[in-house]
Amino acid sequence: SHRLDRLALSWRGDKWVAxxxxxxxxxxxxxxxxxxxxxxxxxxxxxxxxxxxxxxxAYTQFLRDNGDDLQAVYVVRRxxxxxxxxxxxxxxxxxxxxxxxxxxxLLLAQHxxxxxxxxxxxxxxGGAVLRGDVTYTETDLDEYWSAVANLSYSWVGWGKxxxxxxxxxxxxxxQQEGEYGxxxxxxxxxxxxxxARGELFxxxxxxxxGSVLIEVTPLLTxxxxxxxxxxxxxxxxxxxxxxxxxxxxxxxxxxxxPVGSAGTEYGGIExxxxxxxxxxxASIFTQLAxxx
Numbered sequence: 001s002h003r004l005d006r007l008a009l010s011w012r013g014d015k016w017v018a019x020x021x022x023x024x025x026x027x028x029x030x031x032x033x034x035x036x037x038x039x040x041x042x043x044x045x046x047x048x049x050x051x052x053x054x055x056x057x058a059y060t061q062f063l064r065d066n067g068d069d070l071q072a073v074y075v076v077r078r079x080x081x082x083x084x085x086x087x088x089x090x091x092x093x094x095x096x097x098x099x100x101x102x103x104x105x106l107l108l109a110q111h112x113x114x115x116x117x118x119x120x121x122x123x124x125x126g127g128a129v130l131r132g133d134v135t136y137t138e139t140d141l142d143e144y145w146s147a148v149a150n151l152s153y154s155w156v157g158w159g160k161x162x163x164x165x166x167x168x169x170x171x172x173x174x175q176q177e178g179e180y181g182x183x184x185x186x187x188x189x190x191x192x193x194x195x196a197r198g199e200l201f202x203x204x205x206x207x208x209x210g211s212v213l214i215e216v217t218p219l220l221t222x223x224x225x226x227x228x229x230x231x232x233x234x235x236x237x238x239x240x241x242x243x244x245x246x247x248x249x250x251x252x253x254x255x256x257x258p259v260g261s262a263g264t265e266y267g268g269i270e271x272x273x274x275x276x277x278x279x280x281x282a283s284i285f286t287q288l289a290x291x292x
Contacts, residue, residue, distance in 0.1 A: 006054060017061040024054035025073060027094055027107070028148075029120045029131035032209045032227070033169035033202070035146040036118050036133045038090065038111050039075065043201045044209065044227060047240055047254040047285050068097040088112055107135070114139045128153040137172070139190050144172035161215040167208065174205035178231040180269040182278075203265050206230040219244040227266075234260025234267045248292060254285040 008021030028036030032044045040053050057075040064070075072093045079085040092109030107118035120133035132149035150167035173191045175184060180203050185192060194200040211225040220243045228235040236258050243251040258280055260267025268279025 015063045017059075017063075019059045020057075022054050022056050023059055024052035025057070025059065026052070027105075028118075029105070029122055029133050029150075030148040030167065030169070031131070031150050031152065031165050032167045032211065032225075033148050033171075033207065034133075035135050035148055035169075035171070036107060036120060038092075038109070038116070038199055039073070041199060045201075045225075045236060045238060045256065048252060048287055066098070068095070070095050092116075105133075125151070127155075135172075141190055144190070146170055146172040162212055164210070164212040166210045169202070169207040169209070171200065171202050171205050171207065173200060175203055176205060178204055180204075180263070180265055182269070182271055185269075202229075203269075204229045204231045229260075229265045232260065232264035232267075234258070234264035236266050248290055250289045250291070252285075252287040252289065256280075256283045256285070258282070 004022075006022030008019055008023055010017070010019040012018075025039050026034075026037050026041075027039075028034040030036065034041055039055055039057075042049050042052070055075045055077070057073055060072050062070045070093065073090070075090040076084065077088040077090075079088050090109065090111045092107065092111065094108075095106045097104050097106075102121060102123045104121035105119070107116065107120070109116040109118075115138040116135060118133055118135040120131075122129055122131040124130075129152050130149070131152070132147070134145070134147045137144045137146070147170045148167065150165055152163070152165040154161070154163040156162065173188070173194060175188060175191070185203070191200065191203070207227065207229055209225065209227045211223060213221055213223045215221050221241070223240040223242075225238045225240070226235055227238070236256060238254060238256050240254040241252070245251055258266040262268060262277060263270050266279075268277030271278055
């Protein structure tokens with residue numbers, strides 16, 4: 001048997017862009033958490049982000065003379081039985097515009113059986129950039145608001161180029177009381193559905209994350225990051241290093257260390273088996289890439 005990983009046909013004009021086939025698309029202004037990115041988003045703690053699996057979709061973009069643009073996407077999926085089913089498809093449109101030095105985005109989508117509306121943008125703030133998004137989702141069970149806001153800044157410290165970001169994320173689908181036991185999670189099917197689809201990666205409601213990219217040398221960078229659940233004070237500490245060994249060789253490595261007490265998201269959630277928790281331990285990731 002044979003399988004095509006991705007096949008796409010594209011056409012470009014002076015003001016129009018059209019593509020049909022397997023494509024990877026990323027929307028939203030979140031730099032770590034991104035509630036607007038509904039098409040195969042990356043895990044916030046993902047280390048290797050070079051390849052995004054993408055979806056089979058029809059995509060078009062219209063460019064206006066003033067620099068604004070309108071994008072539309074229609075994604076086709078198969079249901080659990082492998083059949084094409086309109087109830088699992090997505091249709092969305094996003095308008096991106098400029099207002100002085102600021103940028104804004106308006107989003108409207110039908111994603112699976114949910115209706116999603118979003119508003120976001122970015123604004124220079126001194127030498128920094130302020131970004132954010134707010135989304136409203138209406139499901140068959142309830143209505144949810146989510147939001148993300150971040151501030152990024154670049155500077156030179158100790159003779160090294162540095163770039164940092166601090167971000168706050170409100171997950172409207174998260175557990176309100178910070179209870180993450182298996183029975184508690186069963187009472188939140190909308191959250192479990194998004195976890196299973198790979199659209200969300202957090203269990204709680206309030207998070208803050210901070211990251212600094214340090215250019216140790218022009219060929220070596222280190223990026224310490226912390227992902228903090230504000231409700232239970234547990235967190236994931238991560239250190240990522242990228243070293244360009246030569247023109248065609250790249251070494252990527254990361255150390256992940258979850259910290260938290262029993263019953264917290266990163267410390268391990270309780271199960272029905274006494275003394276057993278669902279948790280992740282410390283881990284090391286190493287990748288050697290050869291480009292040819």
